Amino acid sequence: MEPTVQVNDDFIKANTNFKELILALKSGFASEDINIPNRHHHLFPNPETGVDSTLLLMPAWHSGKEAGVKIATVSPENERFGLPSVHAIYILMNAVTGTVKATFQAKEMTAKRTAASSALASAFLSKENSTSLLMIGTGVLSTNLIRAHASVRPIDTVFVWGRNQEKAETICEALKHETFNCKAIASIDEKISEVDIISSATLSNTPLVLGKLLKEGQHIDLVGAYKQDMREADDEVIKKASVFVDSFGGRKESGDIFIPMEEGILKEKDIKGNLFSLCLKKTKGRTNDKEITLFKSVGHALEDLVAASYYYEKFTHE
Structure with a gap:
């Protein structure tokens, strides 16, 4: 079984070439083989701030290759805590075996x-x-x-x-x-x-x-x-x-x-x-x-x- 790797924000910051990433996205949007169900979009009360937070679940899969899901929260009032509004994790899986290939700190990736x-x-x-x-x-x-x-x-x-x-x-x-x-x-x-x-x-x-x-x-x-x-x-x-x-x-x-x-x-x-x-x-x-x-x-x-x-x-x- 392939080992699960952990990819942190620092790696993503240091290893992004926007021209490459844009070309990869262009290829992805031009593909008709990637499946994207509707994402889950849920509001939940945040009594401490008085402003609702949001929970997002975003799955996708390329049959026979890779599958993944992002779990993200958006809390608009996080500035008062000295924190970013968005926090997220991404899980990348082998679409054949279902094994986890990698987990990502997804703030920078997002x-x-x-x-x-x-x-x-x-x-x-x-x-x-x-x-x-x-x-x-x-x-x-x-x-x-x-x-x-x-x-x-x-x-x-x-x-x-x-x-x-x-x-x-x-x-x-x-x-x-x-x-x-x-x-x-x-x-x-x-x-x-x-x-x-x-x-x-x-x-x-x-x-x-x-x-x-x-x-x-x-x-x-x-x-x-x-x-x-x-x-x-x-x-x-x-x-x-x-x-x-x-x-x-x-x-x-x-x-x-x-x-x-x-x-x-x-x-x-x-x-x-x-x-x-x-x-x-x-x-x-x-x-x-x-x-x-x-x-x-x-x-x-x-x-x-x-x-x-x-x-x-x-x-x-x-």
């Missing part, structure tokens, strides 16, 4: 695969000559999203906004050796109308990306707002943009899609495609340089299985 998926979408949806990016949010995803987007587009200027200016400055300090310039800004309005790509990863309940401030040709990447009552973009954004999602199954999980659909602002037929249809070339991405495109991500179990396989190969072939 951040990396989420960022790589956004960059994969950007490769289809943003303008090829996009050089500027606005990052909204200063959580663990922010540096990953910036690096991932910069791996598929010639980004030379990055602006970072967060509710805490010091955190935004810390993000830029962490990126000071990258090929692009990074600057913390005091308000979103300062730069949102100027940049080519807007990436938002927050737990906001009210829209931060406003349609009235958008310009032609922008690409909007919405990664946060994972519950039905959360929103990062307002209705005007949805009306102006060509909307894409990571998977059609998750369109009712986030308020950015759920609320406009409930109110009749966005109909199911208005969603242009998802990562499966884009990678299988069943859907066309951006059609012209004036089009505003939007990608809404809620996370997908295929991304976890592909990422776990990617890091397992690296770990066992060091």
